[in-house]
Amino acid sequence: xxxxxxxxxxxxxxxxxxxxxxxxxxxxxxxxxxxxxxxxxxxxxxxxxxxxxxxxxxxxxxxxxxxxxxxxxxxxxxxxxxx
Numbered sequence: 001x002x003x004x005x006x007x008x009x010x011x012x013x014x015x016x017x018x019x020x021x022x023x024x025x026x027x028x029x030x031x032x033x034x035x036x037x038x039x040x041x042x043x044x045x046x047x048x049x050x051x052x053x054x055x056x057x058x059x060x061x062x063x064x065x066x067x068x069x070x071x072x073x074x075x076x077x078x079x080x081x082x083x
Contacts, residue, residue: 057071
């Protein structure tokens, strides 16, 4: 059953084969462009996340209950803010 998908007969196998053949037959210019795109995505999601988006909740609260209460307080408007 699984070998059918890899050989290209199932819908997942057809999708995989489509992209595999497309990348295999791509020109060297296209491969360089995709390499640049992948490097940019890595920088955006890995490097920038580490330096500019620290895990605020895990650092400032010890338990899952404290984290959830803080998030609930931030999302739920208080009546004092409308006065």
